[in-house]
Amino acid sequence: MHLAYPAVLAVLLFCVGGYGVLARRNAILVLMSVELMLNAVNLNLVAFDVWLRDTLHAGQALTLFTITIAAAEIGLGLAIVLLVFRNRGSSDIDRLTALADRPGPAHPDPRADPGPTGDEEKAEATA
Secondary structure: OOOHHHHHHHHHHHHHHHHHHHHOOEHHHHHHHHHHHHHHHHHHHHHHHHHHOOOOOHHHHHHHHHHHHHHHHHHHHHHHHHHHHHHHOOOEHHHOOOOOOOOOOOOOOOOOOOOOOHHHHHHHHHO
């Protein structure tokens, strides 16, 4: 087997997944695109493992770890997407501005001066 065939297929899968991550606005489609990219990596790992005739089969072992991590990522990612959809009514990524790290009235800037502490107030009361 030539190494070029699975390598080209992996490149095509990775490019389709990359396009899906960059162009899609639906969170579920973005998760599916990330899975395509991980599958392209798995295909490369197994193809190079077979091509190098590794006696330890390290590429296949790494593929099993990648599949496990991908399953956990999909489980957590889908749970987050479903909670966002339940609260917002949409899974559009551009509309998720409430998760941004901007200080607002409910969350003051932690670097701001907190005001006098309890020790300073005691010192002023005894003086």
